[in-house]
Each structure stands twice: as C-alpha cells, then as structure tokens.
Amino acid sequence: MNAPSSRMLTMLSLLQARRDWGGQALADRLDVSTRTVRRDVDRLRELGYRIDALKGPDGGYRLAAGSELPPLLFDEDQAVALSIALQNAGASGAGIEEAAARALATVRQVMPSHLRHRVDGIRFERPVAGPAVDPAVLGVVSDAVHGRKVLRFDYAGSEGAPRRTEPHGLVARDARWYLVAWDLDRDDWRLFRLDRLAPRTPAGPMFRPRDIPTGDAVSYVAARFTGGDGSDGGGWPYVGEVVIDLPARDVIPWVADGEIHDRGDGTTRLVLGSWSWIGLLASLARFDASFEIVGPPALADAAAVLSDRLGRARGRQTQ
Structure with a gap:
C-alpha cells in the first residue's frame, strides 16, 4: 500500500462509494491491518471528516452526512x-x-x-472492452511520448533483445491502445499494442521527433487498419463500386466506412474498400442480395475468378 496520506484518500473514496464498511473488509481492501485502519480513521477524524463507528463482530465504519468533498458545480x-x-x-x-x-x-x-x-436514469449497454492495459504501463508510455524519450520494452511474441523505439503517439481505437513509434533497430515505423508491451526502465535519452507518414498518429493507425503502410495517407488499397438490390436502410447498419447513396428505387449505390478484390466481394456477399459491379474492371475480373472457384468447390461436393 502507498504512503499513509495516499491510503487515507483511498479509504475516504471507499467510504464515500459505499454506505457501510466492516473493519476487516476495509482492511482487506487496503491491504493493511485493522489496527492501521483504526489509526487512519482517527487521522481522518482529526481532519474534520465525521466517521461513525458501527457495532458488530468486527466493527465497521460509516461516513456521516456532511463529510463529502467540497461542493462541485455542474450544469x-x-x-x-x-x-x-x-x-x-x-x-x-x-x-x-x-x-x-x-x-x-x-x-x-x-x-x-x-x-x-x-x-x-442514464443506463446503456456498454461495448465489449478489449484486452485491459495496466494503467501503470499507460502512464510510462504516455510519459515517454510527451517527454520525447527513447522507450525500451519487451513485446509479447517478439523474441530476443528488448525493442528500442522513439514513441510518437498513443491512440485508442476499438477498445485497444496502440503506440505509434519509430523502431530504432528496424529503421522503420511500427505499431505496437499496449496490452502486449512491458516497458523497461529507466527511459532512454531524448530524441528529435520525426514526421509521421500520414501527418499524425491517429491517421497513421487508421491507415494501417485499412491495409496501408501510412505512406500514401491511408485508405483501403482496393476500392470498388456496386449497385446492390437493397434499400439504403438495410445497407447502412453493415457499412462502417463506405459511401452509401440511396437511389430511391429500392437499390443502393455502395462504394466500399477492402484488403483485396476477393475480400471486397466477400464483404458484399454478406448482404445476401444481388448486386451489379459498376467498377473498376479489376473487381469484375475478381468476380469471375471467385465464381470459378465456387463452381469448382460445388463440383467436388457432388462427386
């Protein structure tokens, strides 16, 4: 547990969050003895906080009314x-x-x-969280980014010596945290997940910032997620246009970053990107509806290749 002053702040926060605390439960939560809890309660009382003692097998504590933090003003x-x-x-x-x-x-x-x-009255379904990042790791990496200090760390799945990087930005995307950094050993830009990263201390020397290929860390991460390396400013490497036999209202829920145009006749013009032409066709097939390829010709060629593959796959099943 931290110093007494830090521990007492944590105790005060716990007492404010729940009406009654048993003495042993409070001691277990703070990882101290019940005797230490009693001493800290006495110190808080000396500071003016009204903490009532509760009767019971191991005693307990309650923060009395009027012991809250100074009033905060919110509209x-x-x-x-x-x-x-x-x-x-x-x-x-x-x-x-x-x-x-x-x-x-x-x-x-x-x-x-x-x-x-x-x-x-505000209640809502929370999105599923990604792998949790230790707040301490987040703090160390953030300090290195803002201090322009070389960061060394072990990285899950990477064998050998620790990675040596010049950290340029932290980005949260889809419930995950990413570090955009210049890898000193590979002489190139790299993207690292913080939940796989274990910093080495102390931090290294200060460095002079480089120009991120896309201009900033956020756009660099976006470019990497769309199949680029950041050198072209981002965007999917393969983009095609089709007219799909569905109204726009049935297309919109399934398109995260495409262009949708309602044609007003029950069909929708859709511009969509992917990692490959075949991947783009697979994304279109999920709508389970007919569609017409507008362009480019490479997408139509890929459709012919995919059709041949599917035909041969069906033939094997009937043999």
Whole structure:
C-alpha cells in the first residue's frame, strides 16, 4: 500500500462509494491491518471528516452526512457527460473500471438531488472492452511520448533483445491502445499494442521527433487498419463500386466506412474498400442480395475468378 496520506484518500473514496464498511473488509481492501485502519480513521477524524463507528463482530465504519468533498458545480449537460464517460470507462481498455465507478459514486454524492435523479436514469449497454492495459504501463508510455524519450520494452511474441523505439503517439481505437513509434533497430515505423508491451526502465535519452507518414498518429493507425503502410495517407488499397438490390436502410447498419447513396428505387449505390478484390466481394456477399459491379474492371475480373472457384468447390461436393 502507498504512503499513509495516499491510503487515507483511498479509504475516504471507499467510504464515500459505499454506505457501510466492516473493519476487516476495509482492511482487506487496503491491504493493511485493522489496527492501521483504526489509526487512519482517527487521522481522518482529526481532519474534520465525521466517521461513525458501527457495532458488530468486527466493527465497521460509516461516513456521516456532511463529510463529502467540497461542493462541485455542474450544469445538467456536464452531469450527463460525466456520467456517460465514467460508465463507459471500461470500454477504453485502460483497466480503470473500478476507479471510474468509485469516481462516479463520489461525484454523485455532491450533486443536487435533481441532477442525481437524471444521472441515475442514464443506463446503456456498454461495448465489449478489449484486452485491459495496466494503467501503470499507460502512464510510462504516455510519459515517454510527451517527454520525447527513447522507450525500451519487451513485446509479447517478439523474441530476443528488448525493442528500442522513439514513441510518437498513443491512440485508442476499438477498445485497444496502440503506440505509434519509430523502431530504432528496424529503421522503420511500427505499431505496437499496449496490452502486449512491458516497458523497461529507466527511459532512454531524448530524441528529435520525426514526421509521421500520414501527418499524425491517429491517421497513421487508421491507415494501417485499412491495409496501408501510412505512406500514401491511408485508405483501403482496393476500392470498388456496386449497385446492390437493397434499400439504403438495410445497407447502412453493415457499412462502417463506405459511401452509401440511396437511389430511391429500392437499390443502393455502395462504394466500399477492402484488403483485396476477393475480400471486397466477400464483404458484399454478406448482404445476401444481388448486386451489379459498376467498377473498376479489376473487381469484375475478381468476380469471375471467385465464381470459378465456387463452381469448382460445388463440383467436388457432388462427386
């Protein structure tokens, strides 16, 4: 456990988040003895916090009314934004779900009743979180990025010596965290997932920033996810246009980054990208509807190749 002052802040946060705490439960949560809990409670009382003792087998504690943090002023829009952000913290992949829940409980206590009711009414399905990143790792890498310090780390799946990089940016995408860095040993730009990264300390010397191929870390990650290497500014390497026999309302839910144009006759013009022409045709086949290829010719050629493959596959099943 950290120093007494840090531990007492954590204790205060726990007492604000839940009405009653048993002495042993509080000690287990703080990883200290019940005697240390009693001493810390006494220190908090000396600072003016009203903490009541509870009767029971191992005793307990309750933060009395009037012991909250100084009042915070939120308008209704700010309260809604704060509630959504804290409830959705788990989707960030940063491993801060519990801390976010305690923060929301703490802030909720100092809100006027009408704001508490509105915040309590905000409930939604949270997206599935990606692999959790240790907040300590996030802190070390972020410090290296902003301090322009060479970062050494072990990387899961990479054997041999630690990677030596010049970190240029941290990007959160689809509940995962990515580091955009210049790899000093490979003399090229690389993308690293933070959940696979174990920093080595201390940090290395400062470096002079380089120009990221796409201009910034966010666009570089986007380019890599669309099959590029960042040198061309991003975008899918293969893009085709079709007219599909479905209304736009049935196409929109399944297209993340394509162009959709409702033709008004029950069909939709769709411009879509992929890693390959065959991959693009596979994406179109998922709609389970007829479509006409507008272009380019390479997409039509790929359709002929795929048709031949499917025909031969069917023939094997009938033999």
